[in-house]
Amino acid sequence: MPNSRFHRCLIVLGYLWASPNSLLALAIGLLLGGRFKMVDGVVEIHGKHIARILQRFPNPAAAITIGHVVMGQTLRMLDQTRRHERVHVQQYARWGPFFLPAYTLASGFLYAIGRDGYRDNPFEIEAFAVDDLR
Numbered sequence: 001m002p003n004s005r006f007h008r009c010l011i012v013l014g015y016l017w018a019s020p021n022s023l024l025a026l027a028i029g030l031l032l033g034g035r036f037k038m039v040d041g042v043v044e045i046h047g048k049h050i051a052r053i054l055q056r057f058p059n060p061a062a063a064i065t066i067g068h069v070v071m072g073q074t075l076r077m078l079d080q081t082r083r084h085e086r087v088h089v090q091q092y093a094r095w096g097p098f099f100l101p102a103y104t105l106a107s108g109f110l111y112a113i114g115r116d117g118y119r120d121n122p123f124e125i126e127a128f129a130v131d132d133l134r
């Protein structure tokens with residue numbers, strides 16, 4: 001029952017639960033002079049300073065999700081990564097303030113045992129599985 005009152009309540013709770021992350025991302029977006037756009041209940045931000053930072057990541061990223069905010073290098077990259085990043089939005093709604101520590105611990109553990117902390121991370125496996133359904 002995706003449109004039930006209970007389901008709508010869960011969606012609101014997910015926004016509240018993830019809000020510390022979302023507020024942090026909105027502040028970063030403002031500080032970096034990003035351009036904001038609302039797409040299906042998610043704030044998408046892009047701009048040259050955001051692009052410069054994402055390109056410098058150890059695994060250069062087209063986009064990154066923080067709460068209900070996705071920051072991308074360009075509008076086109078936001079379009080291309082939307083399905084993948086929406087999985088991360090759902091993960092933030094489930095994990096709230098524990099998402100970043102859980103993601104980081106999973107990556108650290110995987111790197112420590114000689115695996116790929118990005119591609120083998122369960123959060124990424126779930127997101128890439130959606131990409132593979134295309």
Ligand SMILES: [Zn+2]
Nearest residue numbers: 084088124127
């Ligand atoms: Zn991802």
